[in-house]
Amino acid sequence: xxQFGKAPKIVVIGAGPVGALAALxxxxxxxxxxxxxxxxxxxxxxxxxxxxTKSINLALSERGIxxxxxxxxxxxxxxxxxxxxxxxxxxxxxxxxxxxxxxxxAYDVHGRSIYAADRSGLNKxxxxxxxxxxxxxxxxxxxxxxxxxxRKRAWLERRELPLGGSSVTDRDPEIEIAFDxxxxxxxxxSAARFHLMKFARVDFSQEYIDTLWCEFHIEPxxxxxxxxxxxxxxxxxxxxxxxxxxxxxxxxxxxxVCTLFGPHAMFDRLDQDSSTLAxxxxxxxxxxxPELIPEAELVKQYTSNPHLPLISITCTPYHxxxxxxxxxxxxxxxxxxxxxxxxxxxxxxxxLFDLLDKHGVYSTTNMVDTNSARASALDNYTKLRTxxxxxxNGLALRNYYExxxxxxxxxxxxxxxxxxx
Ligand code: FAD
Numbered sequence: 001x002x003q004f005g006k007a008p009k010i011v012v013i014g015a016g017p018v019g020a021l022a023a024l025x026x027x028x029x030x031x032x033x034x035x036x037x038x039x040x041x042x043x044x045x046x047x048x049x050x051x052x053t054k055s056i057n058l059a060l061s062e063r064g065i066x067x068x069x070x071x072x073x074x075x076x077x078x079x080x081x082x083x084x085x086x087x088x089x090x091x092x093x094x095x096x097x098x099x100x101x102x103x104x105x106a107y108d109v110h111g112r113s114i115y116a117a118d119r120s121g122l123n124k125x126x127x128x129x130x131x132x133x134x135x136x137x138x139x140x141x142x143x144x145x146x147x148x149x150x151r152k153r154a155w156l157e158r159r160e161l162p163l164g165g166s167s168v169t170d171r172d173p174e175i176e177i178a179f180d181x182x183x184x185x186x187x188x189x190s191a192a193r194f195h196l197m198k199f200a201r202v203d204f205s206q207e208y209i210d211t212l213w214c215e216f217h218i219e220p221x222x223x224x225x226x227x228x229x230x231x232x233x234x235x236x237x238x239x240x241x242x243x244x245x246x247x248x249x250x251x252x253x254x255x256x257v258c259t260l261f262g263p264h265a266m267f268d269r270l271d272q273d274s275s276t277l278a279x280x281x282x283x284x285x286x287x288x289x290p291e292l293i294p295e296a297e298l299v300k301q302y303t304s305n306p307h308l309p310l311i312s313i314t315c316t317p318y319h320x321x322x323x324x325x326x327x328x329x330x331x332x333x334x335x336x337x338x339x340x341x342x343x344x345x346x347x348x349x350x351x352l353f354d355l356l357d358k359h360g361v362y363s364t365t366n367m368v369d370t371n372s373a374r375a376s377a378l379d380n381y382t383k384l385r386t387x388x389x390x391x392x393n394g395l396a397l398r399n400y401y402e403x404x405x406x407x408x409x410x411x412x413x414x415x416x417x418x419x420x421x
Contacts (some may be wrong), residue, residue: 018328019185
């Protein structure tokens with residue numbers, strides 16, 4: 001409540017995992033919450049998902065789990081965890097003296113694990129929890145096009161069809177909304193960040209690394225007793241290579257969602273002649289095709305799934321006075337090799353609301369000026385979060401060397417680090 005007794009209006013831009021969790025935290029504190037999302041409702045089968053593929057499987061770890069727990073929504077964490085699969089270590093695959101081998105490396109001496117989670121499944125659980133809150137309104141097919149953080153106004157384009165459709169509605173295509181506090185959680189190419197930068201003096205840097213990624217699937221083994229995992233579900237599987245890497249993460253359908261990472265030049269070569277793909281895999285990632293993915297399927301998946309870039313973003317400050325803040329990938333998109341992009345974004349939400357609480361933004365006494373309390377909380381948020389987010393970004397970049405080479409050659413990793421850092 002504000003000092004005038006009316007619940008503040010919190011506008012969240014982006015209903016990805018981070019925006020949805022932020023909306024839940026605000027709604028649980030009694031704010032009037034509006035969430036605006038560019039795409040259609042991901043629970044609608046017609047919606048084209050983020051990255052235009054069926055889904056991406058993510059490693060959910062303590063940072064993210066703890067932040068979901070602190071949302072305080074009964075049953076939410078257990079519903080999310082019920083759909084995850086524990087991964088207790090890496091399984092390194094390769095070939096030595098003509099023989100295929102696999103070697104397990106535990107993540108933790110105490111046997112603890114990280115968890116394979118389907119990004120869209122996790123997102124749907126968060127949206128279901130938001131649907132159950134009376135003080136939350138979800139607006140899909142709404143694209144943030146402008147924001148004035150001094151006047152606390154934002155503009156959104158309404159789209160009749162999910163992304164991929166062509167027409168805007170017959171109604172007024174653009175709406176203007178007022179807000180007390182805007183949370184920008186609209187991903188790496190954030191419009192909220194773009195508009196915030198016109199008000200706050202934001203230092204910003206972005207880097208495309210020379211790596212593309214392409215998704216593959218390993219189907220379950222069909223047996224008389226039903227579908228089975230074809231390789232161990234308790235591991236994150238890695239086929240390392242000095243310049244490229246293939247990984248497989250288990251999914252609850254007993255399949256594996258896989259990613260090929262490699263430099264542009266490698267993709268260019270394979271694009272020119274996809275008939276070389278099977279030989280390329282046999283040489284660099286032995287044991288994948290035809291053993292786990294039939295050759296024809298390998299070519300089909302490579303040619304039909306997009307080859308996407310990886311971006312790393314750092315910026316600071318994350319906020320403007322008491323009016324707005326950016327969180328998640330909007331504030332610190334990172335390369336995926338440390339498995340912490342979403343986890344760090346979920347942690348942003350916990351840290352942000354901890355500070356809003358500590359600074360008295362949700363105090364029930366009439367003594368607190370909500371706006372100045374929020375401004376102090378946001379100042380502290382930027383101070384506290386910038387070094388942490390920048391450190392995780394750096395660790396994510398370094399972990400690419402570890403995953404594709406260090407896992408098989410600690411000496412290579414040591415030399416590489418000595419040269420580059
Ligand atoms: P997003 O997931 O990007 O969501 C942003 C939302 O905002 C989207 O729904 C988008 O439609 C919407 N939006 C965009 N623009 C607008 C606009 N103008 N108006 C309104 N809405 C808008 N992270 C991990 O923690 N563990 C992993 O193992 C992991 N693996 C990864 C593997 C790969 C291959 C990739 C690419 C990423 C991986 N990540 C991982 C990173 C993770 O996917 C992101 O960090 C996470 O999705 C960020 O969540 P977000 O909600 O901040 O942003």
